[in-house]
Amino acid sequence: MKFGGTSMAGTERIRRVARIVKRQQDAGHEVAVVVSAMAGETDRLVNFCREANPLYDPAEYDVVVASGEQVTSGLLAIALQALGAQARSWLGWQLPIKTVEAHAKARVDSIDADALIAEMQKGVIAVIPGFQGVSDEGRITTLGRGGSDTSAVAVAAAVKADRCDIYTDVDGVYTTDPRIVAKARKLQHVTYEEMLELASVGAKVLQTRSVGLAMKEGVRVQVLSSFIDDDAPAADTIPGTMIVSDEELEGMDMERQLITGIAHDKNEAKITLTRVPDKPGAVANIFGPLAEAAINVDMIIQNVGRDKGETDVTFTVPAADLARSMDLLEAAKDQIGFNRIIPDTNVAKVSVVGVGMKSHAGVAATMFRSLADRGVNIQAISTSEIKVSVLIEEDYTELAVRVLHTAYGLDAVEA
């Protein structure tokens, strides 16, 4: 079980979480719980580091920010004991949760779960702070913001859990954002691949990295609401969304939808370079500096230029990286040889996602036709095996999502 910062914000809520956890044990499960810091606490600690030195040492930053989850894990163990349960905390360095790579953005390498499993078998509820681990040098590490989801999946894999329940402030994964489409439906099941595409294009339910890890380790993840009535039955019977493998889903013998969901992402920015020489190496000159700066370029279109031997190149980057991208490209202007650089943040990416499209042609055609019928102009297109994305003018985002939700038959039937 994993609980996020909103669920852990203050002792009253932590005692509520304790009741939800205890009910799982009472239902016959062995339980380990991974917790986030209290909502707002990590921001407070990060600000302290910035105030102490804007160029802070990531190793010491980890010492500071890991304390937020240390506090909530101790408090949840105390609150569980108050309910008569046996419980204790294991910090990242105590298990240990060994990590590799840089401080402040470490990756889980291995978890020694022997002590954990032995104690869980004796009836002890294990409480583990998310987000933190320990380096080979024995120093505290953190996994980067949102890393607690990944901690939960990694612990679930280490104890060979039947299920990893991620309690969050939504009650599952929807066919699209219910704030945009009132008829959005909660999905009972979604595959890892679909969840990865939905997450990476803007459905912010789970950290993308945690879904990748769950897929790799075969951990069955359930997303469900932490705001259920704490007298409700145990989570086995609460309809959250299960994230499972393609094979498991096929074995369920259900009628599959062609398309599972519609995602959108307004945090993209478009850059157009005009009159780039149409010769070998030109594209490398553009994207080399961006790749070195770890800026993630997504959609790329090369337009036919007006003049022979020249072409316009358009691509998207995360909006947060736009200013930096512009600086890097201006610095390489002579080498690239473009005429003008035109930024545009007034764009959004809308995607249709579904494993069903692997075996069905015509998905993209339906998308383009539906949008064209409603006057939505497509600026760029990208596709993967289970996803088709289009870049459109930002003002059309909600319209496009609604049109596609209906076009693929995802609207809930009125009760």
Add this chain to the structure above:
Amino acid sequence: MKFGGTSMAGTERIRRVARIVKRQQDAGHEVAVVVSAMAGETDRLVNFCREANPLYDPAEYDVVVASGEQVTSGLLAIALQALGAQARSWLGWQLPIKTVEAHAKARVDSIDADALIAEMQKGVIAVIPGFQGVSDEGRITTLGRGGSDTSAVAVAAAVKADRCDIYTDVDGVYTTDPRIVAKARKLQHVTYEEMLELASVGAKVLQTRSVGLAMKEGVRVQVLSSFIDDDAPAADTIPGTMIVSDEELEGMDMERQLITGIAHDKNEAKITLTRVPDKPGAVANIFGPLAEAAINVDMIIQNVGRDKGETDVTFTVPAADLARSMDLLEAAKDQIGFNRIIPDTNVAKVSVVGVGMKSHAGVAATMFRSLADRGVNIQAISTSEIKVSVLIEEDYTELAVRVLHTAYGLDAVEA
């Protein structure tokens, strides 16, 4: 160097502490720094534990409250790096600082300082959270409130420090409380034994346990103000108060005062049991239950009773333990066989302290005569080798302190 919670309250103050520390290194010293949590933070964390469960598990309490010093040690390392110094934090479990006995009130058993010494010799400033250690089982422990002074002395002993500078919100140890006696003088030197008596009777400059440890390990401790100008010269030249051994002080060949200081303590309560049977075992029946409950009985007087075979017994306990003491004594009433129990919190203990009295008679007589001359009635007396304490009515406390400060020639000469 050790800095308390007031000095560490917020990043602006932590950056100030960094400048004070850096100046010591610039003056040619190898430096380790022990830090408290930000002022108020430990109270906040303790309250969380109480809210989660009033009968909290001390082992989990330690996980929660130790985080306060973890945060400030990381932040101070960052702030030192911002000044161009090499610095890193070592948490209690990382050195390790091994402790024994119960959680929430552990004692330092040993410190492995090899890594610390090696890094300090390379010019790295070591930052160590106070108050925390690690148990044999590898769990976080804390030393009890105020334990950071003890951590500092223990680290100083482990690295064989020339000096342990404790920065606090007073600029040294005074002959008495300057708020009561305007002519109180700052002491240049005081012995461990004197400091222990001054601390235990109410001069709240250092935690008593830290002074005992300094005496045992022969650590030279300096008390000085953390509110000095941070452009002032390094601490070698700032006149704080040095706490040293009797032998070192004698070697200084200074004119010793007979009396070093006057202490007072209003946190005492008096209990009188009337008509206790005057027979063997009676006193054991009274003080047995209090000792079992770890209540510290200080002064004891047995009055001659009015009736033959009976006696009144008066003694003092910490005011905070009065209610519990009354309950314990009432519960044992039949066994003890007293008539009435009379509590009195309107009392104060005033003490004169000085190693000089070992070799001088007449110290106590001067005390009693001076107080009697000004109409201060003495309710009880206790003495040690270097201290004479009297119990008086609380309203007379300030008068008594001033009278004694003058009587023993401690008043500062007007400039």
